[in-house]
Amino acid sequence: MAKQAMFRIWRGDSSGGKFRDYVTPVDEGMVVLDAVHRIQAQQAPDLAVRWNCKAGKCGSCSAEINGMPKLMCMTRLSDLNLDMPVILEPMHAFPPIRDLVTDVSWNFRVKKTIKKFRPRSPDAPDGTWRMQQADVDRVQEFRKCIECFLCQDVCHVLREHHKHDEFIGPRYFVYVAALEMHPLDTEDRVKDLKDKYSIGYCNITTCCRQVCPEFITITENAIIPLKERVVDQYFDPLKKLLHIL
Amino acid sequence: MAPLKIESKLPSGPIEQAWEKAQFEMKLVNPANKRKYNILVVGSGLAGGSAAASLGELGYNVKCFCFHGSPRRAHSIAAQGGINAAKNYQNDGDSIFRLFYDTVKGGDFRAREANVYRLAQNSVRIIDQCVAQGVPFAREYGGALANRSFGGAQVSRTFYARGQTGQQLLLGAYQALERQVDEGTVQMLPYTEMLDLVVVDGHARGIVTRDLLTGEIKCHVGDAVVLASGGYGNVYYLSTNAKGSNATAIWRAHKRGAAFANPCFTQIHPTCIPVSGEYQSKLTLMSESLRNDGRIWVPKKPHDKRPPDQIPEEDRDYFLERRYPSFGNLVPRDVASRNIKMVCDEGRGVGPSGLGVYLDFADAIRRLGRATIAERYGNLFEMYERITGENPYEVPMRIYPAIHYTMGGLWVDYELMSTIPGLFVLGEANFSDHGANRLGASALMQGLSDGYFIIPYTIGNYLASNKLEKVGVSHPAFRSVEAEVVAMTKKLLSINGTRTTTSFHKELGKIVWDKCGMSRNAGGLEDALGRIRGLREEFWKNVKVVGDSNDLNASIEAAGRVADYFELAELMCIDALDRNESCGGHFREEYQTSDNEALRNDELYSYVAAWEFTGVKSPPKLHKEPLEFHYVHPSQRSYK
Ligand SMILES: Cc1cc2nc3c(=O)[nH]c(=O)nc-3n(C[C@H](O)[C@H](O)[C@H](O)COP(=O)(O)OP(=O)(O)OC[C@H]3O[C@@H](n4cnc5c(N)ncnc54)[C@H](O)[C@@H]3O)c2cc1C
Ligand code: SF4
Ligand code: SF4
Ligand code: FES
Numbered sequence: 001m002a003k004q005a006m007f008r009i010w011r012g013d014s015s016g017g018k019f020r021d022y023v024t025p026v027d028e029g030m031v032v033l034d035a036v037h038r039i040q041a042q043q044a045p046d047l048a049v050r051w052n053c054k055a056g057k058c059g060s061c062s063a064e065i066n067g068m069p070k071l072m073c074m075t076r077l078s079d080l081n082l083d084m085p086v087i088l089e090p091m092h093a094f095p096p097i098r099d100l101v102t103d104v105s106w107n108f109r110v111k112k113t114i115k116k117f118r119p120r121s122p123d124a125p126d127g128t129w130r131m132q133q134a135d136v137d138r139v140q141e142f143r144k145c146i147e148c149f150l151c152q153d154v155c156h157v158l159r160e161h162h163k164h165d166e167f168i169g170p171r172y173f174v175y176v177a178a179l180e181m182h183p184l185d186t187e188d189r190v191k192d193l194k195d196k197y198s199i200g201y202c203n204i205t206t207c208c209r210q211v212c213p214e215f216i217t218i219t220e221n222a223i224i225p226l227k228e229r230v231v232d233q234y235f236d237p238l239k240k241l242l243h244i245l
Numbered sequence: 246m247a248p249l250k251i252e253s254k255l256p257s258g259p260i261e262q263a264w265e266k267a268q269f270e271m272k273l274v275n276p277a278n279k280r281k282y283n284i285l286v287v288g289s290g291l292a293g294g295s296a297a298a299s300l301g302e303l304g305y306n307v308k309c310f311c312f313h314g315s316p317r318r319a320h321s322i323a324a325q326g327g328i329n330a331a332k333n334y335q336n337d338g339d340s341i342f343r344l345f346y347d348t349v350k351g352g353d354f355r356a357r358e359a360n361v362y363r364l365a366q367n368s369v370r371i372i373d374q375c376v377a378q379g380v381p382f383a384r385e386y387g388g389a390l391a392n393r394s395f396g397g398a399q400v401s402r403t404f405y406a407r408g409q410t411g412q413q414l415l416l417g418a419y420q421a422l423e424r425q426v427d428e429g430t431v432q433m434l435p436y437t438e439m440l441d442l443v444v445v446d447g448h449a450r451g452i453v454t455r456d457l458l459t460g461e462i463k464c465h466v467g468d469a470v471v472l473a474s475g476g477y478g479n480v481y482y483l484s485t486n487a488k489g490s491n492a493t494a495i496w497r498a499h500k501r502g503a504a505f506a507n508p509c510f511t512q513i514h515p516t517c518i519p520v521s522g523e524y525q526s527k528l529t530l531m532s533e534s535l536r537n538d539g540r541i542w543v544p545k546k547p548h549d550k551r552p553p554d555q556i557p558e559e560d561r562d563y564f565l566e567r568r569y570p571s572f573g574n575l576v577p578r579d580v581a582s583r584n585i586k587m588v589c590d591e592g593r594g595v596g597p598s599g600l601g602v603y604l605d606f607a608d609a610i611r612r613l614g615r616a617t618i619a620e621r622y623g624n625l626f627e628m629y630e631r632i633t634g635e636n637p638y639e640v641p642m643r644i645y646p647a648i649h650y651t652m653g654g655l656w657v658d659y660e661l662m663s664t665i666p667g668l669f670v671l672g673e674a675n676f677s678d679h680g681a682n683r684l685g686a687s688a689l690m691q692g693l694s695d696g697y698f699i700i701p702y703t704i705g706n707y708l709a710s711n712k713l714e715k716v717g718v719s720h721p722a723f724r725s726v727e728a729e730v731v732a733m734t735k736k737l738l739s740i741n742g743t744r745t746t747t748s749f750h751k752e753l754g755k756i757v758w759d760k761c762g763m764s765r766n767a768g769g770l771e772d773a774l775g776r777i778r779g780l781r782e783e784f785w786k787n788v789k790v791v792g793d794s795n796d797l798n799a800s801i802e803a804a805g806r807v808a809d810y811f812e813l814a815e816l817m818c819i820d821a822l823d824r825n826e827s828c829g830g831h832f833r834e835e836y837q838t839s840d841n842e843a844l845r846n847d848e849l850y851s852y853v854a855a856w857e858f859t860g861v862k863s864p865p866k867l868h869k870e871p872l873e874f875h876y877v878h879p880s881q882r883s884y885k
Binding site: 136184 | 320379745
């Protein structure tokens, strides 16, 4: 029964590294993270990998598997071609720390720059609010985000053009959408979207949506409606006309 | 060390007014003085995150530590089912008293009445607080909050957010925390693990930490220390707990003088995905809410290897429905788990390992339609399918019990202070409110009640009542604890043996699971104690820890945690052996009714067992805190 598979894992740190091959038996039902643990237990005890929940919820185990940004704990070996080496690398859009672990702290710094939730005053005298399930569902989709940053990793604006100083990336458009579309929120973040967060750099390639392990419709439900808000507020043709006159 | 004192500081008078009265009697810190106090909070899950945010908002100077890169990675994120609150929105007769009653009874009469009553009172405020943070709880048609019922309760009082309640609550707490970080009252220290506690003149005055990226060992001074580091379920190696969850913070505090209460009260959750292979590193929980509509069964005949769809109705045994006609599949977790183990021990388990039972939705789908089931459990089904490759709409799920929660923890008084003055313990890390068994959806409630609504008052009382001397990191107490921490790391690195930490942990976990897990007996526990001690000796001679101390080194992190598990596992077995009765999650085979139900012994064991550490190889000292019941009369639990 025990089948063997080869894993080609990137080993190194911020000063550089190289791929090393590990052959290990695989059983039915295993995910990539199980294989990594088996390699860690039997061949490479110093292999660095971050994980916590093994349930696709904590967002710690992001990596690139055969070139695709994925969660190691939710990628079943039966979905990969094991006749070829399985290539495991850390995410490319962020600085490597060691082996499969990257430094994603840039994301947390970006998040701090976004204006926080500010609810309207309560609807009922007992200090509570009324909300419709449809409105709840809309923000719920965005709040499913587990901050795995796989979408950030795949987005060419960050990955290839390194616009980390100007562009907040798909994850944070999702976050802004969760706040902007929250039925109780009263803050305005539209100007920031245009000026500080450069939403205009996104050309809707939908790569981010395709890798999201929570299946958040990042582009259609978050980015496009936000772009529309920016357009409505700043590029309204009528307003422009008035401006010219 | 000062002699250990167990003083619960329970308020007197009618229970309904007890907490209000206690708050009124507490000393206050002048608002202008608050920023002069430094508070160290260890942990940023629900309990730690809510505490740090609330203390920051009051104006204290807070440092909050966690070993993750961000608070949002904490174990709390994974909670699926929901959070209880006695709002009685459904008008089905719920009330604060009823939630209190259910919790005391569910805990099999091993919790303090006053604590539980306060928890039930606070539950109502938690929901309002979380909505104000933007937590999107499910709503009814009229826009009001929706509820559902959850294992062990006959009323609908569980608030939920589509199978991700923990995540939504944690995002709320995280946002409140970030707000305080912006205000400058809270400083977050991610990737920082507490390795020891520093006690000066009998008061908790600081901690020693390791930077997980650089390996740097550092001291931090505070006027009070708050531990909110979660439970110790990972002693068992395989559990539903997040991998990072560990016992180091509470165990090292225990070794510095904090009593450990009821260590043997651990909870098994009946609905986990069965173990699939030897190298599996963690188990996955399926929410208990599935038992609302799924039916649990096994084949009637042992070793029946037919696929489930070829086993006709008359060859199936719906054993929970058969044995517990009124609660059926909804019996509490401990009862369900033991029954599942029993049928598997009879050889009637299903799946490749024989350690599993079916949780079948076929009837529910027939009755309610696939769409309704998808609406209720869609994301759970999806997760199950992603992990097992089987589609639960077509094939019944397979489940098996696993360790899920630890009711035991550091002993705390009514003000959540441990036996070390100035050391407070919140959330799953303390022992306080669930007795011998926790009800579903009550852990989130307790963590947030501790963090948002209790510690903000009680810490002020401590600070205002104690004049603390100024100390710095050069104080001899800090120097010596730091030296001990460094020495331990050096020691682990120098052993250079032949066995990995994981292999020790796995073997230890197996012993504890077999002998101090779902059911226990005196012979088994004695045997376990001998084996744990032997294995611990081998660990300190033969463990292989690789890499450097001044680097990101998971090997060192793991070895230190497993070293603590050995000592804690021993205490769990000692406690289990000492408690000659069955109650809640602690099932001693010698003490059961003729129906195989847990048989308590209130005359001899109606107490909290608080253990004092006296040295690694010397027996711990037992202190008893007697429990009194004035409002809920202890009765034999019955779910027939
Ligand atoms: C799969 C699953 C589902 C659950 N579902 C529910 C549910 O539906 N309803 C419910 O009420 N309960 C549920 N529970 C239980 C509940 O989630 C936990 O009891 C609760 O979240 C614990 O919160 P906490 O804040 O005490 O600890 P945790 O969330 O475990 O947080 C611990 C924190 O401490 C930090 N920490 C620990 N040790 C150290 C150290 N040495 N140094 C620095 N930092 C440290 C960690 O970094 C982390 O931030 C569930 C549990 C599991 C496993
Ligand atoms: S759609 Fe926009 S944000 Fe998403 S990957 Fe493409 S460019 Fe980046
Ligand atoms: S939006 Fe999706 S891919 Fe991006 S961080 Fe969140 S969960 Fe990950
Ligand atoms: S381990 Fe948490 S998402 Fe993979």
